[in-house]
Amino acid sequence: MKTQQKNRRCKDIKRWLYTALSKQIGPDAGWVQQHIASCPKCRSRLLWASRVGVALQLIKSQPHSLDLLAQANQKAVSVLKHSLRYSDKAQKLKAAMPQPTIFERLRKYRSAAANLAACVTILLLMKAGMFSSTRKFQNDGNNALRHYYTNYVGDEIADEIFPS
């Protein structure tokens, strides 16, 4: 049990370390950006590396036809031995369509889930009395400022700025 906890803590610390380090030495770190702005060699290196990234993204974004998996399965099944070729599983594979992953399936509920989470948060804040506390702080602040103005510039101007 203790070993598991230790391992989990180790993993957490490793993740935090990576995050902290990537902020310090990643391409978005301030000192890296400053150097790139003044060094033409590094600028061109960054440009070349970005071009590889863009090309990879372009390749990934190219869609293929929906029935490509079925076509490929049909072709592959046709060269397998007779008993496999005519099995039920093979027939299903011949008509297989690409299935979206669970994350892709849940993506359509993302905005609804965000709205729900926001509503729940607001309800919890109301329940915790956060809004009444905020209003109280605001009134206290206004009173303090009014008091300050009354002391230094007089009641009339203070009343104009902070009408009761």
Place this chain on the structure above:
Amino acid sequence: MAGQVNIAGLSWDITIPEVLSGTQRWVLSAMQKHGPELVTMLWRILANEQDVCDAYQDTFLKLAHYESGQKPQYVRAYVFRTAANTALSMLRHKIIERKRVQTLQMQSTTDTANDLNSGLLQQNLRSCIARLPKNLREVVTFHDLAELPYRQVARILDITPATARVYRCKAVRLLAVWMNKSENEI
């Protein structure tokens, strides 16, 4: 691999692996389990549906005939590596053919458009990936084209995830230099 046998006056077609390895249903299971990911990876390497089907067929044919129909110890690694190798050798043939055609075209027309052409950029990247050393190429293919996490890439290639990260970094550096060179040549 196929042979004809005469039993009770009738001729029967049999294949040798069928006799040796029983039902081989695991081939279909592998196809069902890894097929979608393989098709995506092959499409990203080859960008041609006919070629994808050919490479896919070749992969499963090799799997079915692996060591006289025996099931490999780690099927996922076997199919991914075989598919990537098959696709890359097909890609190399295509690149050679394309270069030959381009030289012929260059003699007749002089097109010097040097702006960011997405088709050209993808083509350029594919040819540069095909030129990479095997260890770097496999990491880029599995991590960037098949979108497998480093842990799985490492398992398929029998290396550590840290090594896979280092290889990927080296590969991107090489690709960047080569792509820039080849674009300047154009």
